[in-house]
Amino acid sequence: MHNVYKSREVNLHTHSFYCGHGSGQLEDYVAEAKKGSITLLGFSEHAPLPNNLHSRSRMDYSELETYLGECRSLQEAEDSIEILAGFECDNLQEWNEYYRDLKDSRKVDYLCGGVHFVDDTYVPYLNPERRFLYDYVDDYVDMLRSGIYDYAVHPDLYCAFYRDWDKEALQVAKAIIESAQEHQIPLEINGNGLRKGKVKTPQGMRYPYPRREFWELVSAYDVKVIANSDSHHPYELYQQREEVYAFAKECNIELGDITLNGRSIKIG
Numbered sequence: 001m002h003n004v005y006k007s008r009e010v011n012l013h014t015h016s017f018y019c020g021h022g023s024g025q026l027e028d029y030v031a032e033a034k035k036g037s038i039t040l041l042g043f044s045e046h047a048p049l050p051n052n053l054h055s056r057s058r059m060d061y062s063e064l065e066t067y068l069g070e071c072r073s074l075q076e077a078e079d080s081i082e083i084l085a086g087f088e089c090d091n092l093q094e095w096n097e098y099y100r101d102l103k104d105s106r107k108v109d110y111l112c113g114g115v116h117f118v119d120d121t122y123v124p125y126l127n128p129e130r131r132f133l134y135d136y137v138d139d140y141v142d143m144l145r146s147g148i149y150d151y152a153v154h155p156d157l158y159c160a161f162y163r164d165w166d167k168e169a170l171q172v173a174k175a176i177i178e179s180a181q182e183h184q185i186p187l188e189i190n191g192n193g194l195r196k197g198k199v200k201t202p203q204g205m206r207y208p209y210p211r212r213e214f215w216e217l218v219s220a221y222d223v224k225v226i227a228n229s230d231s232h233h234p235y236e237l238y239q240q241r242e243e244v245y246a247f248a249k250e251c252n253i254e255l256g257d258i259t260l261n262g263r264s265i266k267i268g
């Protein structure tokens with residue numbers, strides 16, 4: 001276990017069969033990671049909730065201990081690669097205490113937070129209406145200020161349904177980035193959006209997310225940025241990986257350090 005890594009050695013956003021919309025056992029991801037440069041692999045399965053909310057796309061709550069146990073066994077079995085146990089959480093105020101307990105009890109090595117649903121609809125599937133944009137940003141900023149999360153995932157997911165980069169889209173970006181700066185929460189450039197290919201927008205062909213205009217704006221702020229694959233299948237760990245780094249570079253972004261549940265990791 002060490003605390004200095006190069007960005008290409010780190011992936012902290014990894015799913016598996018556990019969430020129901022991914023595939024592969026945890027050990028398949030470890031085997032895949034070992035084929036390339038990754039030596040710090042963080043599992044961040046979608047966090048289950050005790051009431052099994054969103055159970056269609058989240059692991060069953062009854063599997064929580066099995067999942068964490070499996071992460072720990074892999075951690076113990078591996079020498080050449082460090083495995084972390086984490087969760088990607090939906091911002092739900094009524095469950096903040098549950099999330100905090102997971103961290104405080106050290107059951108998890110880290111938690112990342114995001115907003116996947118507005119009005120019970122998966123964000124990329126929303127109609128491009130401004131009211132959804134406002135719901136999204138309120139929820140996202142609320143998540144950033146909760147103090148629970150070690151980093152925040154795909155902040156620009158709203159660009160997948162609201163494709164115009166107009167005054168409103170810019171205002172939303174500013175609100176998120178300024179809040180991330182204020183609370184010093186790193187933001188994530190998410191490789192999953194790159195896998196979907198570019199789409200038509202009023203500003204030309206763009207990835208649905210990560211959205212170029214959003215990240216160019218981030219580069220002007222004092223906000224740490226990390227890049228992850230958000231793999232849902234083992235082969236995705238290294239897919240489009242170089243494109244993610246190239247994208248960051250184009251947006252003038254240098255990837256930064258991160259603190260996971262109190263442990264600082266230098267990413268150079």
Ligand SMILES: [Zn+2]
Pocket residue numbers: 015019021046232
């Ligand atoms: Zn997922």
Ligand SMILES: [Zn+2]
Pocket residue numbers: 088114116153154
């Ligand atoms: Zn996500």
